[in-house]
Amino acid sequence: MKKKYLILFLILIVGCAAPDTIVLNRFPEGKTIILKMLNGIDKASEINQNSFRVFPNAILSLKFIETTQNSIQFELIPETEGNIELSLYTSQHAFPQIAPIKLVLSDKGYKIDKENKTLAESDTVKLSQNKKHLIKLQKDANLLKITIDCAVITFSYITLNATEYMIIRTDDKFRAVIQGIDYSKNY
Amino acid sequence: MKTYKFAINLLIIVFGIWLLSGCASITREETDLFTITEIDTTFTSYVKNSPSNRDNGVVFPSSREVLVERNLTQRDSTITRYYPDFIRLGFFEAIGTIGGNSDYGIGTGLFGIFPMSNLSSSYRGEKDKIFTGGIYRIGISETRLRWFRDAPNWTIGTNAVEFILPDSRGENMLIGLLPVYVRKRFYLREEIPYIAITPAFGFSIAPSQYINMSVSADIGSVGGLNFRAYIGMAAGFNSEETPQIKGNDYTNAATSVIFPYAGLGISFLDFLNLVPETLVEWKDYQHSSWQLGLFELGLYYSNADNSLFKDTVAGKALKGIDFEVAKTNLALPFWNNRFYVGTSLLHFMGLGMNSWALSMLPIRLGYWHTLADDELTITPYLELGSYPSNYLNFAAELNLRISEHLNFGLKGGYISGSSDEFLGGELVNRFGISSTFSNFYFGFNFRFVNKIFFEPDLRYNRKDLPKQPKEFK
Structure with a gap:
């Protein structure tokens, strides 16, 4: 009889699970990332504990729990052409009303916007299909360092409230694997 | 019997765990951490003049010293936000139905809440009733169902209890404890009040086993009020162990029911x-x-001849009572939005012996005024009760908000009305025949699970709110 209750309980727990959420980096503790699909449950799929695939027209929020001053690092492998936007200094609640720092990566180059003003852009550093690109985002007080492969772009005086979130948004063509995602606190 | 008991136990366990596991929560919390960084540079100048003249020559060092200090301040803050976490949450739904056996019509009246006869447990219905049956749901909840690749507006939900009455015969009544319903809404209007076409499929395991399929045209909700037109079919089975059969004077046999x-x-x-x-x-x-x-x-003092209570000092001071269930006062969006129209599921006013009235769905028209923000309001209003009693009630209420869901009020007014003969039964035995009466009254009341809104809460005063809320696109 006890087994039945246990099964019921498990069914219920499964029933209560949120299908729009993927928990990445469950281990080690303290490095957990909550991925939430904001506009549909088919916009991302989990590959393994630190990798996922992002699909076209996706809006995903990644919550780096209780770290606002951090270094986020991952590898981006585009599977199609198109562009991907990575927004920092925002939360899913405020997105996209508050225009944050936005890094736009595409097969044509990159662009970094702050509050809808372009801070930097280039057509030499760009994404190539099925190739691994290292992306690193370091937030340290008012300093922001963005690394795309070997290019390092540094900004000081960001003057925005640092948040736990990174919002990923893809256009109607872009599909990619984001793998080896990891982050560490800056202090 | 074993299966029946098991089903009941199962439902209790599932419902208990469901409550405990937080699925039944109506509020979702979101907590975010954010950091504010401030960089501040302070320049401090010191000039230390020597007490006497100095022969410094043409080029000389200044006695001015500047101290530059750079400070970086970081403040971590958390913010917690609270969101509604349900698609539908309801207290009570009633449906007056046609389609049952017309020889045994209950006469539930429009919306199933205007009984046309003096109902009792032995009542077996009458002919020529339009609404021969009814469907009643208490404690309704629905949450989002995310299937078919997140197809929009699907919900899954339940009711604490559901009664489906094809006609007055108790053995045909289907009772569902926590029946499961899946609904899909096709919205024709996505602004309040919503208009939707809603196909639904539901089933119940206990005490009756049944399925219920329906399509409804829905208007609402506005202030918690909804109107719906249904067509559907329920089909089910009442075993000998169900309370409908066990306590039935007319049959002991299990029944099958098909009810379009x-x-x-x-x-x-x-x-x-x-x-x-x-x-x-x-x-x-x-x-x-x-x-x-x-x-x-x-509780009220009135000028009725005899108190409803015992003829003691307290009984003479407090002669009557009133109670009201499921009350709504809807703001009318003109003239400062202070006029309102309201109704209730039921309002009983008993101001003394032979001076009482009962109305389903009384109509109220009033004016709402805030005396002290977040606390004290006053409202004069006119209430018209039409069935089963007729009455006209001019009244004013002073409302004090004690807590979020508890209010205390002073109420006074004048009521004039009459009650239909057929109500008879218990009410007449208890409160006497109330053919016509007119009374002044004054007293106080307590309102439980009662929410008073103030000017900044009303959507008509919130021009900052979008008519259609945000979606991630």
């Missing part, structure tokens, strides 16, 4: 959200009412 129906329904304190509304914080929730209340009870 059409009906008109109303629901009270029944709130419907679109999915985007669940992404809007409670503080920005769209409220259409000045007041919503589950239950209120008052």
